[in-house]
Amino acid sequence: MTFLAPLFLFGALAVALPVVFHLIRRTSKEKMTFSSLMFLQPTPPRVTRRNRLENIFLLFLRCGVLCLLALGFARPFLQKPIVTEPPNDRGKKIILLVDTSASMRRQDLWPAALARAEETLRKTSSADQVAVFTFDVHASSLLSFEQWSAMAAGERAATAAKRLAELKPGWLTTHLGNALIAAAETFADADKQGQNTGARRIVLITDLQEGSRFDGLQGFEWPRGIEVDVQRVQATRPTNAGMQWIVDADDSAQPGAEPGARVRVSNSGDAKREQFQLRWDRVTGAASLDVYVPPGQSRIVPAPTLPDVATGERLLLSGDDDDFDDTIYRVQPKPEQINILFLGDDSEKDPNQLLYYVKRAFQHRSRGVECNACGGSGFTC
Amino acid sequence: MKIEMTSTVAGQRGTLIDPQTLMSIKNLELRARVVVEGFWHGLHRSPYHGFSVEFTEYRQYSPGDDPRYLDWRLYARTDRYFIKKFEDETNLRCHLLVDNSRSMTYGSLSYTKAQYANTLAATLAYFLYLQGDAVGLLTFDQQIREYLPARNRAGHLRHLMLRLEQPADGTATDLSAPLRRIVEVVKKRALMVLISDLLAPIETLEKNLGSLVACGHEVLLFNILDPAELAFNFDRAVMFHDIESGRDLFIDPATARRGYLKRLDAHTTAVRSLCQKLGIGYRHFAIDRPLELALFDFLRERMKRGRRIVKIRRHA
Numbered sequence: 001m002t003f004l005a006p007l008f009l010f011g012a013l014a015v016a017l018p019v020v021f022h023l024i025r026r027t028s029k030e031k032m033t034f035s036s037l038m039f040l041q042p043t044p045p046r047v048t049r050r051n052r053l054e055n056i057f058l059l060f061l062r063c064g065v066l067c068l069l070a071l072g073f074a075r076p077f078l079q080k081p082i083v084t085e086p087p088n089d090r091g092k093k094i095i096l097l098v099d100t101s102a103s104m105r106r107q108d109l110w111p112a113a114l115a116r117a118e119e120t121l122r123k124t125s126s127a128d129q130v131a132v133f134t135f136d137v138h139a140s141s142l143l144s145f146e147q148w149s150a151m152a153a154g155e156r157a158a159t160a161a162k163r164l165a166e167l168k169p170g171w172l173t174t175h176l177g178n179a180l181i182a183a184a185e186t187f188a189d190a191d192k193q194g195q196n197t198g199a200r201r202i203v204l205i206t207d208l209q210e211g212s213r214f215d216g217l218q219g220f221e222w223p224r225g226i227e228v229d230v231q232r233v234q235a236t237r238p239t240n241a242g243m244q245w246i247v248d249a250d251d252s253a254q255p256g257a258e259p260g261a262r263v264r265v266s267n268s269g270d271a272k273r274e275q276f277q278l279r280w281d282r283v284t285g286a287a288s289l290d291v292y293v294p295p296g297q298s299r300i301v302p303a304p305t306l307p308d309v310a311t312g313e314r315l316l317l318s319g320d321d322d323d324f325d326d327t328i329y330r331v332q333p334k335p336e337q338i339n340i341l342f343l344g345d346d347s348e349k350d351p352n353q354l355l356y357y358v359k360r361a362f363q364h365r366s367r368g369v370e371c372n373a374c375g376g377s378g379f380t381c
Numbered sequence: 382m383k384i385e386m387t388s389t390v391a392g393q394r395g396t397l398i399d400p401q402t403l404m405s406i407k408n409l410e411l412r413a414r415v416v417v418e419g420f421w422h423g424l425h426r427s428p429y430h431g432f433s434v435e436f437t438e439y440r441q442y443s444p445g446d447d448p449r450y451l452d453w454r455l456y457a458r459t460d461r462y463f464i465k466k467f468e469d470e471t472n473l474r475c476h477l478l479v480d481n482s483r484s485m486t487y488g489s490l491s492y493t494k495a496q497y498a499n500t501l502a503a504t505l506a507y508f509l510y511l512q513g514d515a516v517g518l519l520t521f522d523q524q525i526r527e528y529l530p531a532r533n534r535a536g537h538l539r540h541l542m543l544r545l546e547q548p549a550d551g552t553a554t555d556l557s558a559p560l561r562r563i564v565e566v567v568k569k570r571a572l573m574v575l576i577s578d579l580l581a582p583i584e585t586l587e588k589n590l591g592s593l594v595a596c597g598h599e600v601l602l603f604n605i606l607d608p609a610e611l612a613f614n615f616d617r618a619v620m621f622h623d624i625e626s627g628r629d630l631f632i633d634p635a636t637a638r639r640g641y642l643k644r645l646d647a648h649t650t651a652v653r654s655l656c657q658k659l660g661i662g663y664r665h666f667a668i669d670r671p672l673e674l675a676l677f678d679f680l681r682e683r684m685k686r687g688r689r690i691v692k693i694r695r696h697a
Contacts, residue, residue: 030619035487035494035610036580037623039644043633 004075011070018062022055091127092199093145093190095183096120096160099176099206101136104169104233106207106240106324112233113205117164120203120231121157131186132160135179136172145190174209177216184223201227208232210269235322239271241293242325243278243317246300263328265291265317266298276319278304281327342373397671403500404492410542413503416672417511439463473514473572474531477502478559479545480577482522483624489609490669497668498576498605499545501675505574506545508676510538517567518544521559528562531571555581560589570597574679579604579652580625587655594659601662601682603675604652608667613641662686 003009034040098117104110117132124130132143143160151159183202206212208230246262265276274295279288289304303315315328340362346355355373362369398415406412442451442462452465479502485495506516510533517531518541527544529537556577563573573593579586579602593600609615618633649665656663662682664675 030617031622031629032615032619033487033624034621035484035578035607035624037621037626037628037630038580038582039641039648040621040630040632040637041640042630043618043636 001076002079004077006074008070008073008075011073012067014066014070015063018059018066022059091125091129092201093187094120094124094128094130094200095186095202096130096132097139097179097183097202097204097206098132098134098142098164098167099136099174099204100134100167100169101174101209101212102169102171103174103207103209103324105171106322107235107237109207109233109235110169113207114161114164116205116231116233117203118157118161120205121160124157126153130156130160132164133179133183133186134164134167135175135182136170137175137178139179139182141186142167145186174206174212175216176204176206176208176212177214177220180204180228181216181220184220184226187226188223199227200225201229203229203231205231205233207234237321238268239273239320240268240322240324241271241276241317241320242266243315243328245303245315245328245330261303262300263303263315264298264300265293267293267295267320269296271295271320273319273321276317279316279318280304280306281314281316336368338369340369340371342371344373345375346373348373397673400497400669400671401491403672404496409499409503409546410507410538412500413507413542416500416504416676417508438466440466473509473512474517474567474569475505475509475514475572475574476517476519476531476563476567477506478563478573478575478577479518479520480522480575480579481520481526482555482578482580484578484580487607487610487624488668489607492668494578494605494607494668495548497672498603501603501605501672502574502576503542503545504672504676505679506538506541516541517571519559519563520544520547521556523555524558525562528566531567557585557589560593564592564596567596567598571599572683573598573600574603575600576603576605578606578610579648583648583651583655586652587659590655590659590661594661599662599686600659601679602652602656602664603678604649604663604665605668606665608669610645611667613638613645 096117098113104113121130129145130143130148131141131145133139134142142163148156148160180202187200243266244264246264263278265278267274267276272295274292276291276293277288278291278301280286283306286304286306289301291299291301293299313330315330317326320326340358342355342358344355346353348355348359350356358371359373362371403412403415406415439452439455440463442464446464450464450466452463455461455463455465479498481495485498486493488494488496502518506518509516513533515531515533516538518527518529519525520527527547529541529544556575556579567573590600590602613634615632615634618631618635621630621632622628623630653663653665655661662685664678664682666675
């Protein structure tokens with residue numbers, strides 16, 4: 001028998017306590033009624049000088065309970081002979097999943113992710129098979145098992161690292177569930193092709209950004225024997241606020257106008273700062289707007305006002321540690337121009353003819369409709 | 382006078398009734414009657430002078446004397462002003478304040494402190510009643526349980542005895558509320574006899590007893606304790622149960638006795654010095670003491686006070 005936590009066996013020494021308690025002269029069960037104890041102080045019980053222990057059975061029970069407790073905490077187990085499998089010289093199968101979503105653009109997350117990936121690749125043996133996947137909304141293969149196997153053993157890790165180093169995070173969101181499912185299915189495909197090499201492991205390098213959608217995994221039955229090693233990279237300066245332009249349906253119906261333009265400012269959950277500023281870039285005379293957003297929350301605020309003559313192109317958010325999500329490019333929508341060609345010889349001044357009404361129906365230029373009439377005889381305009 | 386009475390009592394000590402024997406009499410009034418029989422001659426003679434029947438002396442008038450006391454007949458005869466002095470037999474008003482707290486139900490003898498206190502109160506009441514004095518009763522624990530105003534009419538003693546025979550089922554001892562109440566109720570000067578074991582903190586005792594004295598009442602305090610409380614001669618270490626608080630405490634008497642006696646003595650000394658300071662008669666004894674001696678203590682305190690007042694008057 002062996003113990004997982006043999007130090008707990010020292011707890012069995014506590015059996016001395018019940019022995020001492022049984023040696024202490026027991027408090028008499030007899031009660032003596034007295035008028036008032038206001039002049040009395042409690043007397044500590046004295047140890048009897050008799051060597052005779054009382055209530056031996058109860059003492060054994062108490063000692064037994066303490067010994068069993070100590071034994072239980074020490075976690076004993078019986079060693080069984082381990083059935084050793086024949087040595088597997090085919091190595092492990094590893095899929096390296098590297099997050100290339102927009103959140104990885106923050107600070108130095110991408111270099112850290114590359115360093116982790118290189119370390120993982122460096123630890124692989126020549127018998128291992130490695131595939132490299134990158135993922136954002138979709139997972140895409142950077143290096144397949146076949147490509148890995150086709151390369152010389154000494155070049156594999158360096159080639160995979162080089163391909164990773166050539167990449168940069170994109171601007172798409174993270175869909176971690178899809179990536180994991182894709183990696184698991186890659187393992188399943190490899191198994192079907194008879195390339196089962198034993199241990200299978202997915203090394204996931206990501207920042208585990210909030211909203212990295214796992215919901216795809218809920219309906220997916222995870223294959224047995226696939227181990228996921230999550231290696232999280234974290235930003236050193238956690239405060240990161242982002243903003244989003246809110247467009248109302250009414251605004252889109254009025255091109256060029258910006259009444260009640262609003263911005264949603266959100267703060268990261270682990271942020272250290274709560275006070276941010278909004279301002280239009282390169283607009284003289286435009287005041288900045290202070291925004292208070294507690295960590296993990298968002299606030300919708302009206303966009304800073306612009307001088308009448310100015311047109312803002314870039315709205316900047318400052319006050320956080322990271323430039324990520326701190327800029328909104330604002331392009332004024334151009335009014336849609338519709339040209340209507342009227343074919344016919346109608347006079348636009350004759351109320352009995354159609355062109356008269358067509359011209360009046362589209363005479364407001366603000367609606368962006370241009371009506372032109374052409375003579376019907378020659379179709380020349 | 383003091384020597385005479387002391388020797389009298391000392392002579393009678395051999396014939397005093399043992400309290401255990403006395404307590405075997407079930408009827409409280411009968412117990413009181415037995416005790417009082419030997420003290421029938423203890424009539425109080427009031428030291429207060431006033432208009433009454435018994436003339437004591439003449440004194441020549443001096444400016445400032447009350448002209449109501451001038452003897453005009455003597456003036457008519459002698460053409461001189463004389464003040465006429467009388468000795469008045471007043472009816473004493475006495476209030477018996479009996480502690481009915483739960484600690485009084487303790488007794489290591491065949492009777493409890495409460496039974497002894499009730500018998501002592503009944504004895505005093507019977508004695509005073511026979512003299513024509515008005516006797517009232519107030520029993521208390523943390524608050525007032527029973528109150529009978531001081532009266533001396535037919536049937537009042539019977540009522541008083543019935544109230545005294547009721548069992549002591551109170552809780553803790555607290556003299557504040559009863560003493561405040563008696564100050565409020567009793568406006569005329571009276572004799573207050575307080576019978577209690579005083580097993581309570583004495584922090585508020587000075588204030589409450591002081592207010593009684595300040596109101597002009599004469600106060601006599603009988604502090605009675607059980608012999609076991611005084612000696613604490615228990616032999617076994619057992620769990621002691623406090624009757625009042627219900628608290629249990631493991632006590633080894635061999636270890637705790639010294640400290641107990643020291644603290645009890647300090648408590649008693651504090652009460653005694655407080656009584657001396659306030660001019661209160663104080664008697665502290667065990668409940669195995671014959672009740673005749675307690676009655677004698679009562680009379681001696683009365684006489685002592687009477688002589689003191691006469692002395693003060695004469696000096697004045």
